[in-house]
Amino acid sequence: MFRLKARWLLPSFLFCLVLSRDLPAQKLPEASSGPSVSWQYLAASPPGDYTGPERCRSCHKPEFAEFNKTVHARLAAPGKDYITGCEVCHGPGKAHSGAVEAARGDDQKIAAALKQFPIFAFRANPQENAARCLTCHITSNQQDSFAHSEHAAHGLSCNQCHATHLVDEIKDQSKGGLTYPQAYFFQVPKLADEVRWLHNSLLKRSEPEACYTCHRTIEAQFALPVHHRVPEGLMKCTDCHSPHSSLNRASLNKPYWETCVKCHVEKRGPYVFEHPAVKVEGCVICHNPHGNTNRMLLVRREGRQLCLQCHTAFHGQLGVPHGRLGFAPGGECVRCHVAVHGSNWDENFLR
Template sequence: MLTPRAKLFFLASLFSACFGQTRPSAAEPPSIAVAPLTAPEGTQFTGSDRCASCHRAESLEYAKTRHASLAATAKNAIADCEMCHGPGKAHADAEEGAHGDDAEAAAGAKLIFAFNANPKQNSERCLRCHQSSRDQKDFTHSTHVLHGVGCNECHSTHLVDAARNPSKTALGLAQANFFSVPKLPEQQRWLHNSLLKKPQPDLCFGCHGNIQAQFALPTHHRVPEGAMKCTDCHNPHGTSNRATLRQSGWETCTQCHVEKRGPFVFEHSAVKVEGCTACHSPHGSVNRMLLVRREERFLCLQCHVDPNAVNVPHGRLGFQTRGDCTRCHAAIHGSNFDVNFLH
């Protein structure tokens, strides 16, 4: 039988074993472990210095990019160029052995991954590294992927990183004639932290021409003017919501229109169930307040089909002639005071 002193020593040891272990700080959550990329065995990798011997201009500009910064500091870095373009020895040997023969040089160019494959193969190259965030996981089954849009349709790894080159403002770039990789069209040579080929909304309008036309209508959200961005509402990498919205339904709109969020004592089911687009066209409209119908009453009559709704007299003029629902039902988005949304 244990003595009181032995019991005390045993309990102290047990407490230390259970509660004395070092735990991670709440301010520093454990990082997500990502398997390092390793080069295949053999001598297929030639190194970025050999790439730079031919691609001098690209190499100098690439040194100013975000990817170059990561490659220089990351523990799992292999080789800058070959991390994306694949083993380059066969390509370099063929180019050097061509001796000016265009046919042989063209054949050598095919021995490196130049991101001119199908969008799925191009994106797989990017996702080898970009695999830890929710955006990238959603992208693999997003609307863009389903329609054949890959990462390099919107992004370019060779664009200059604005975070590493803060002095290169838009004005400075204009004065310097827009420097970046020489082979990029001049209108694509600009600074952006997301490595986008063009600024918003021009990048999105390249495919979504029908949406661009809506923004040209008399009433529209100020996206063309630069007051808003497409990505304020949409996540281009994909979401579980329709139209790649960042939030579901009306929640996207009430991020800005907070006065319409509620909760209200008396909720208008059209807002909560069908959403804002039951009455509003978010990109643009010929009507005031982005309404989908010119007359408010016709919006209301889409749901309120009871005969009494259209026969309420309004002075000497019947409702069907001059009726205006919101003159009485002013709190149409929801009310804390009246079940009929009168105020």
């Protein structure tokens, strides 16, 4: 046993020696799990076209300062360490820097220089913009299939929601358009805007404001009296939806009713007597996921109508429930059928 170890001692020592010489220094911050990102670079230009982030700093101070707080600023390119910092996304910038420097502050010359030596500024079409990020962010399932999402189909790209150096938005101190008193009442303290985005997947705005900018109808739904507490900041759109993409309807994180039982675990079952409405049609056949004016987010104000959507025909007697039993019960069906999500005791969900 001991001899076996000794025999391996020298080779492994040499192996480590070799490794320690060839590996680039570990520059990412410590993480409990490795990065979710694969390392790839844009179609490489010759090393001489790059100039390094220090040069950019001389003219783009705010971008540089904000960018340096992010994880991207600590990326080191294995084997291509001339591609660092800004040029990872913006591409080679030596020509741009040189041309603007040569203009010596003359506005007209600068404009001409920018035209002659353009630098990529995420003003291209959405696919090209997203492609810059997707060179690296292709190993996470969700971003990987972003191209197939409704968002991509409608011309969104990564930089519509994310910022890698938030310069303009951090000055915006608005509370994101929360207008009704209830929302203020429940609002949990948020991080200061200056640092918030760093702890928030580099989002330009926090959820739900990030989503409300476009989804005004959904905002209106959440403003209704009965709603999941998204506007109060206790829940996020992304608790249910993937912002990037998913194979599920409405880009839900999980196939429909499973999205809900992640939190409402007691509705998961399995029950001895399942109500097919729950697991076949899914929760949204009876509940509105966002908000409405009915108690418990029910899609119908009158509980009876909810059930009578499906339970119309009782042994041929259309619309007359329990006619067979000799009584026509009034009021809410759940008065008696209390275990409407499923029961382990009673096939008619009476308990």
